[in-house]
Amino acid sequence: MKALTPKNRLAALLFGLVFLNFLVFSRADDVGSASAAPRDNRIEIKDFAFTPQTITVKSGERITWINHDEEPHTVVSVEKQFKKSPALDTDEEFSVITGAPGTYTYFCSVHPKMTGTIVVEK
Amino acid sequence: MVIRKVSIMKDHDHILHNLEQDGIDRRGFLKCMAWAGTGVLWTVSGGVLVSRTLAQIAKAGASSLAATDLSFLQISDSHIGFNKEANKDVTETFKIALDRINAMPTPPSFLIHTGDITQLSKPEEFDTFDEVLKSCRTKDVFYVPGEHDVLNDGGKLYRDRYLDKVEAKGSGWYSFEKNGVHFIGLVNVLNLQAGGLGQLGDEQLEWLEADLKGLSADKPIVVFAHIPLWTVYPNWGWGTGDSERALGHLKRFGSVTVLNGHIHQVLQKVEGNVTFHTAMSTAFPQPAPGMAASPGPMKVPAEKLRSMLGLTSVQYKQGKTALAIVDSNLS
Numbered sequence: 001m002k003a004l005t006p007k008n009r010l011a012a013l014l015f016g017l018v019f020l021n022f023l024v025f026s027r028a029d030d031v032g033s034a035s036a037a038p039r040d041n042r043i044e045i046k047d048f049a050f051t052p053q054t055i056t057v058k059s060g061e062r063i064t065w066i067n068h069d070e071e072p073h074t075v076v077s078v079e080k081q082f083k084k085s086p087a088l089d090t091d092e093e094f095s096v097i098t099g100a101p102g103t104y105t106y107f108c109s110v111h112p113k114m115t116g117t118i119v120v121e122k
Numbered sequence: 123m124v125i126r127k128v129s130i131m132k133d134h135d136h137i138l139h140n141l142e143q144d145g146i147d148r149r150g151f152l153k154c155m156a157w158a159g160t161g162v163l164w165t166v167s168g169g170v171l172v173s174r175t176l177a178q179i180a181k182a183g184a185s186s187l188a189a190t191d192l193s194f195l196q197i198s199d200s201h202i203g204f205n206k207e208a209n210k211d212v213t214e215t216f217k218i219a220l221d222r223i224n225a226m227p228t229p230p231s232f233l234i235h236t237g238d239i240t241q242l243s244k245p246e247e248f249d250t251f252d253e254v255l256k257s258c259r260t261k262d263v264f265y266v267p268g269e270h271d272v273l274n275d276g277g278k279l280y281r282d283r284y285l286d287k288v289e290a291k292g293s294g295w296y297s298f299e300k301n302g303v304h305f306i307g308l309v310n311v312l313n314l315q316a317g318g319l320g321q322l323g324d325e326q327l328e329w330l331e332a333d334l335k336g337l338s339a340d341k342p343i344v345v346f347a348h349i350p351l352w353t354v355y356p357n358w359g360w361g362t363g364d365s366e367r368a369l370g371h372l373k374r375f376g377s378v379t380v381l382n383g384h385i386h387q388v389l390q391k392v393e394g395n396v397t398f399h400t401a402m403s404t405a406f407p408q409p410a411p412g413m414a415a416s417p418g419p420m421k422v423p424a425e426k427l428r429s430m431l432g433l434t435s436v437q438y439k440q441g442k443t444a445l446a447i448v449d450s451n452l453s
Contacts, residue, residue, distance in 0.1 A: 047416035048358070070206040070419050072242055072273060078316045087242060087273035090206065107316035110269045113359045115316050 038062040038097055043116065045073050045088070045108075050116035057098055059120050064095040073114065078105040192301040195223060195230040195260070196346070196434040198383030199403030201270065202251045203241035208406035208419035209427060212241075213250060218452050219404040219433050220258045229260050230435065231300065236383035236401060237268025237311065237348030239284075243275070248283055262287070267294060268348040268384065269311040277312060295326050297333050303438055304337060306330065308347040310362045320349030320362035327364065331371045342377040342438060342445065350382040352391055352398045355411035360385055372396065377443045379436070385417070387430075388449045399447050402432035429453035 038061050044051045045067040057063060067073050067088040075085040075094055081104055085094035098120045108114035200216045209215060223230065240247035255263070265284040267277050281294050288296040288307070297306045308330070310320035322330075334343075345351065351368060353361035362368075372378045378396040386408035391398045406419045407430035414420065422430060432451035439446075 048418065049416075069416070070204075070208065072270070074273075089242060105316065109314055110273065111359055112314040112316055112318045113357070 040064055040095075042066065045069060045114075048073075048108075048111055048114055050108075050114060053115075054117040054119065056119040056121060059098055059101055059122055062095055062097050063118065064093050066093045067091065072110060073108045074110055075106055076109045078107060078115075082106075084109070191440045192303060192438040193228065193230050194232050194234060194300075194436055196234045196236060196381050196383075196401050196436060197223075197404060198236040198401040198433075199238040199268065199386055199405055200235070200251060201238055201241045201403065201405035202254075203244060203247035204405055204419070206419060208421050209431075212405040213254060215428065215431055215452060216251070216404045217254055217257065218428070219431070220254065222433065222450070222452065224257070224259045226435075231260075232262035232264060233258070233260055234305075234307075234346050234381065235263055235265045236346055236381060237266050238270040238383065238403075238405075239265070239268070239280075241270055243271055243273040243279065245279065248279065252283070264288065264298070264305070264307060264346075266307045266347050267309060267311055269314075272311055277309075291329055292325050295329065301438070302440065303342045303344055306333065306343065306345045308345060308351075308368070310347045310349045310351070310365075315363075318363050319353075319356060319359055320347075320365075322362060322364050322368060327367050327371075330368055334371050334375075337375075339374050340376050342379070342443075343372060343375050344379045344381065344436075344445070345372070346381040348382065349384045350389075350398065350400055351380050352393075354385060354389060354400070358411065358417040360411065360417070369396065377445070379445045379447070381434070381436070385411075386420075388432075388434075390447075395443070397444060397447070399434070401434040402430065402449065402451065404431050404433070404452070407431070 039058070040062045041055055041057050041064070043055060043063060043065045045065055046069060048069065048071070050065070055063065065075050065085070065088070067090060070090055072087040072089050074087055077084065082096050082099075087110065088094055098118065101120045101122050104118040104120065106116050106118065197219060201212050202216065204212045223233070239251050264287065267280045271277065271280045277293055281290065285294055285296070288298060290296045293309045293312050295307060295309050297304060299305070308322060308326065310322050312321075313323060314321055345368075347362070349362050350360055351362050351365040355361070373394075376395055380396060380398045382398070382400045383403070385400050386403035386406065387400065387410065388402055389400045406427075407422060408417050409420045429451050432449055435448045435450070437446040437448075
């Protein structure tokens with residue numbers, strides 16, 4: 001067996017990195033393929049309101065909020081049923097993957113007049 | 123409930139319609155706003171608005187302040203970290219406000235900052251604020267938090283930095299005495315409930331009741347908090363849901379002055395012995411209630427911006443029931 005010279009040690013390392021990257025990419029590719037991708041539903045935050053205010057989605061789908069205001073907003077479950085977002089500055093997004101069917105209400109904890117509803121169906 | 127009629131002396135405009143019995147009708151309010159925006163100062167004494175121009179204030183100068191027992195200054199809504207079109211350099215306008223304070227013939231005894239020190243509660247934003255504030259000759263500053271100061275940690279960072287001078291309770295409320303005036307700093311930006319307004323909460327209200335208990339009814343009271351303690355415009359969340367309970371505890375006092383920020387414009391209402399007043403921001407203006415799609419930052423022509431930013435000077439003279447409140451802009 002040939003001893004590892006510094007040169008082919010580098011080659012082995014590079015090969016290993018490429019191989020690892022390939023695994024990561026293929027896994028990401030699996031997740032991103034049409035059959036398994038969670039459908040993304042967008043809720044726009046503009047003029048201190050969530051639009052649409054009520055959204056109906058299937059269980060397992062993704063919901064993404066994007067803040068178009070020059071004011072920070074948050075997305076907080078009223079019944080603490082999903083993780084709360086950090087404060088979203090202008091153009092920042094926040095996503096959740098929906099779980100069990102049901103009706104979920106949420107609000108902006110900075111401007112609590114802003115409320116919205118998520119209806120999750122099977 | 124006694125409602126005093128507020129007369130705006132400058133143009134001999136009087137309240138014509140006061141449908142909500144708040145002492146301000148729509149027309150009077152808009153005139154008042156236009157007036158505040160054009161750089162005229164106004165003083166309130168005994169529930170009557172009196173205008174004074176900058177020139178008159180300057181002429182009166184130190185002599186008018188000499189007999190004053192206590193003068194302090196309210197500064198609000200500096201929003202350090204905001205960098206959008208409404209004002210791309212809020213640090214600079216904050217500096218200008220401090221320059222104005224440093225230029226006063228008689229420096230105020232202390233400052234009150236009524237919240238929204240920062241835009242996003244970031245440590246570096248608080249750092250910038252603290253660094254710039256060092257240029258202020260008046261060193262004593264009392265704070266209450268705005269919702270922008272407590273975004274991600276329930277106000278921990280804010281409390282660690284700004285409450286070392288006071289004996290704060292709960293989420294950061296406190297009281298102190300200066301020259302016979304009782305000051306109360308309240309927190310109404312935490313644990314807000316879906317669909318609701320600003321909130322004080324049971325614990326704070328019970329503390330307030332106990333804090334006021336031993337005080338004589340002729341003791342002047344100054345209450346300060348970020349969100350208005352009167353319902354300015356509930357659709358935009360400009361009010362505090364349980365403020366009536368706080369005001370109930372304050373009812374027996376002969377002179378109560380309530381100072382708020384949050385709405386980035388001067389608004390005032392006098393109700394019985396209570397004067398409610400909101401200050402301008404040092405960062406950017408916000409629209410008059412209901413006059414825009416949302417209460418977001420209002421963009422105005424660059425040359426007009428400083429006329430819509432400002433600070434509030436408050437003077438107390440012993441023996442007078444009402445404190446004199448003077449707003450001045452940065453133009």
